[in-house]
Amino acid sequence: MMTRTFVSLLALGACLLIAGPALAQTIPAGQRARVETLAQAPAARVLRDEAGRVRRAWGLGIPAAGVDATSRAREFLGRFGHELAMPADARLVPLSVHEAHGFTVVRFARHAHGGPVLGGTVVVRLRGERVDYVAAHRVAAPEARSPDARATRSIDEATAARLALAETQLERVLEAEAAALEQDGLLYPVWRVDVAGAHLHQRERVILSGDGALLARHPLSLDALGRVFPRDPTSDEDMTSDVELGFLTSRERLTGRYFRVESCNAGTRGCEPTQLATADAAGDFLFDPVEPAFDDAFAEVHTYHHANRAAAYFRDTHDFTWTCGGDSLMRVFVNYTEGPDVPYDNAAYSPSSGSDCGFMLFGQGASHDFSYDSDVVYHEFTHGIVDGIAGLGFFLVDALGVSYDPGAVNEGTADYFAATLSGDPFMAEYFMGASASGEGALRRLDNDLVCPDDLAGESHFDGRIWAGFGWEVREILGAEKTDALIFTTVASLEMIPSLAELAEVTMATADAMQAAGTLDADDRAVIQASLEGRGLVGCERVAPLDGGFTRIGFSGNGSLTSSAGGSIAPVHYRIDVPADATRLVITIESATFGEPDFLLHTRVGAPVRFVPSRTPPVVANGSLDPDARGRVVLTRETETPLARCETLYIAVVTENLRTVNAALYRIQATLEQSGLDESCEDPPTEEDASAPVVDAGVSADGGVTSPSGGGCGCRASGASPLPLGALGLFVTFLAFRRRRPR
Template identity: 30%
Template sequence: MTGYIKINSLTNTQMKIISLIIFIAFFTLRSNILSANQEFPARNGEKPVILESITPDTPFVARNFAWASGTSNPYLSAVQFLQSFPEIVGVEDPHTDLEFESATRFDNHTVLKFNQTYKQIEVFGRGVIVKVDESGTVYYIASNAVQILDFPSEEPLIDSFEASLIALQSVPGIPVYSTSAKRFIFAEKDHSYPIWVFSIGTKNPLGSWLVLVNGISGEVINIAKRTFNATGRVFEQNPNNGGLIEPELLRLSGDGTRLNGQYATTYRYISEGNIQTAIPDSDGNFLYNPSSTQPDFEDPFVEVQSYYHVDRIVDYFVTTHGYTQTRGPLTVLTNYYQGSTSSPTPYDNAAYDGENWTLTIGQGSTADFGYDATIIYHEVGHSVIDSIAQLLIFGGDKYGMILMPGAIHEGVSDYFAASLLDDPNMNEYIYIGRNLQNDHKCPEDMIGEPHQDGLVVGGTLWDIRELLGKEISDRIVYRALFGLPQDTSFKILSNSVMDEIDQLITEGTLTEAEKTQVETIFQERGMDICDRFIDLKGAESYSTLLFGLSMMGESACDYISYAQALGLSMPTAFQWYIDVPEDATTLKIDFSLTLFSPGEEQHWLYLRKEEPVEFELVSIIPGLVLPLRVQKADKTFEMSNGFTLTPYTDPPVEPGKRYYVAISSLSCPMGRYTISGSTGNEPVEEPVVETEEEEPEVVVEEEADAVSVEELDAISENNEEEMGPPEKGDSGCGCKIAE
């Protein structure tokens, strides 16, 4: 039939090419359809705000637009929108490629979440978030859905048992549990395949891990740590902040003789199993005194302390924000230690285990972590964020290091703990804590440690709280979590907060002037531009951290030559990009570096046109997979202070193109680098290539071919026969010689 293609007659290569064309077309249309289509007026009289996807497999976010569905039913409105505009969503057929997950109803809008699927199998970590107001108008979408290009087989070649053995060997410590394998599709812009996903819990060290195993090759794709810790430096002496109170323990279950409640169940940890040692007195009260010695591995007071504070903060989220603890009461393990019951080792830490729905409160060397309410509130905050946003906490992917989802987890948990106590100082009872009254900015103060990076988030949110007050700020931050895709960034969080502020302006609760003040806070903190890819034209220059091998421990510095032989290096936290105008003739990148301590300086700048630089993930130690080997770049500049591209360099500058710059290091010490980018349109003369003057050609007569002695004798005899014997004075060659 003329004009049509029969799909099943195409080769695999042809099918991939057609899919790629469709994929690129969808990616291109995403960013302009909302601004160009007359069906999308601005919701609040301004233009829609669009965060364009840097690549087809990074999130696309749009807000403050208005699309009326004709129905007030939020689910039907969302479905109609998704089916009407698949090019915005990023999938070919939303009806078959998206599966409804949840709807969260607030007083005047509903947040709906959809998971991406492929042939009824969920695509790992990808989906769509839609917000619909009470009239049925769609005004917000966040999507990291991606086109499936290469039609993977649904059935893995590696079975679940073999994959589980691979997963168990990839994590540190002693496994104490492993969930059954879950099958997903793993999809990126240029490839997809089936995977097995495992959740594994360990002790010595304590941890919970999400392990992704390639269902075709059996390779470990990535590992995400599912424990969120509150670590720090322990005081030698423990300050006593505040006295003892005797509040009522609410929501106890059963006969109230054990600390089992609606929101929490507390235990004392022992290595052989968990027991409940806190029991009521004859009046039914749990009136224990704090332990007078530390460490105390048999302290019942901390069981009561932990129950009260977990119950208090969960009830705050439930009654104030409408939070639903769908997974039941949190299991709280107190007096946690490493080693055995007969020989316990203090555990200076506290952790939330997202897979096992558990809070673990360490019995520290000089203090019990359960005695600090901010630590308990912080860890419960992780459970709330995990229930709402399911942020993915991987160490890195093909575009480099991943810092911001973990930093958001820590910063928002800090914020709610501090807000509930009305105190910006975190964990000051246990150790030198984190203070949310700070001036941390992105990218300047990002160091690769989630608690410290979270100070940018926590400090920003505390600034907003001081501006708008606790009640409004808490509401904004809580609801903004529902707008975050799993692979989020500070920039996306900022936009989700601004979307909630727009909602409050619509209600008449906030003013445009207050909105402008919040925007200024985000700008001053760098939150509005802080993404994995940062535009170099957004500022005169940027300064941030250069990671060194010492980040992985000083002993890692002993293996520099080994890493160099393998082509490994440590990428920085961000990639940078710059758009070259159509009339540009030059592109200039300036780079400077200062190491924090003496050491050999080794760094590289990578350049790639139109697409970000890509790295290969390398497993270096159990439980840690990092992007340590550059895989796709157009040009590498070693030990460079920058470079300039012109029409005559290699590579030449191409007007109208976007260029990405990534940086990696193999230095032992860490350092700070400054980078800037600019373009120019001044005429550039083609460089004159100097050539050496040509030497005059010297003609050399060709030598006769060599002859043998026998041939010479034969020639001589012939000459004598023809010419006769030489005359006197004749040399025998026909020449006269002087007598």
């Protein structure tokens, strides 16, 4: 199966609220006869893929006819859909229409074989009656037809549901839906099945082929924060204020127009929701904090207040209200635990699926209650907002393997809006026991992190770069402009963006806001400088390993990276090898519990390439097994020789990833040099020769362009390793996740 098969899986994490089949419409073929091109727009900026297809264009200002935003978007696509390479019979289903900050964003999903194409998204943004921006992803492939055996479904919905339950060992089906998946340049029918278990956090998505073969599975819940180490409370923990609780629709319980807050009251079968907080004779909910406790009424009151504060901000500032099936009431569970008196050190937002609407849950940890920290409440609610405006996925697959960039965009956005609501750049000071200055906070947005130096491959860590960009710009332009920029950018994204694509859309949004008069030229320059300074423009997951720095990396999710990405860690590495290099020692060791078994693939002159049709599924010059000390040694005489005057690329594979589930690792390179005056222009000797580079081209399905240039000099990196506090937290989180019952 070609790489395109696995690239298509990148949409699995997207949770779409798909309109019914009756809304599907075929774009009239007659509208495609006109010969206008997007590039003819006076201020147009057009980005194309390797096949010449438009994947994103902005600065268009093209008038579109219609009675509303959706019809105008359709009319525009009818004229220019051929540039996006949409087949003439492509069916588009409207997903959402949102107006804010002077723009209207219309999102469509492409449908084929009776359901949505996984990842097939078209985004059209209008200003008034003119289209200023369009982006398309995975809309070009035609439907596969008979006699291809894969072009039909040989199992029905009930069988798909049964197979998904058997695969996950969960208990009930939330939704089973026909869908389509691109494989080898054609769209084939598949089944997408969402299933759930007894515990609220046990929700997974399973993708099955038309004949029932498992293609992929992954969790639906968005875990926002890792496990907390026991810390002393902050100095103002017991300081409370009496505030007005708005939007209540019940006189006795915490049920309102936008939220219903309940406690878990866990039994042997999991969470049994009940509302503990009841109004007193005066109609007030005045409870003192009790922590740790599994029956804490204060947690309900505190969460209700801060959830409503976040919801009011998004309504008032961005004109967006979270809804599910037309209902704006979200359920919130506090004092959450998996069993009686069993702490749950986490918090999560779980998106809507089928008839089950999205919800938030906040664990009662071993020593701290996650709902007590307003940053956590704001962060989780923002996940719900992002789900509503963009339906972002969790991962994508490209020529480097599985990437968690879409999750990083989601996590960074949630951190940014939590910080803008709190008014400071520190995340989760309370339950981390941080100081008032933010020292010891879980994450800080006043950072100087950059791509690729500070990439780890894990979404929370990598999201700090995007969140840091937002806070940096906010400090200069102010909250009003920056909040609008971040919100409109995210609303304009395709479902599975990379960090590089995020930067493109951010600049497209800045251009549109400047044209609308919301930003000026100086504002735009600030945004561009910050994006470039943080390496988000053209960001690739290949981090420098020069200079002796120790990098922290993430192995990837056990079931996902192992099945869809050849167990290759999300971040690759590169070392520029100078002419006088004599010895290179690469050391890798586990930074988590368990015993991950690492293997290093190397390639000279281009990144190691993921090709699923190969065995093993990589294009590389060599595969190196670290010794008992976790070391790989390369010299000019070793079987895989040290290639002087070249760039050496390294990919990390965790061979037992399914067993260890997930791991962090430390990797470092030490280069020894002779100090002799050796020239890169010297003809290579036999011992310098490396294995031939195979298949070094760029794939048309999202391949990675090889960075140019060799390496006659060491390229120093100014990156610093991940904070030890964050590392320790995530290590504990991984161990905790492995102990969860499935």
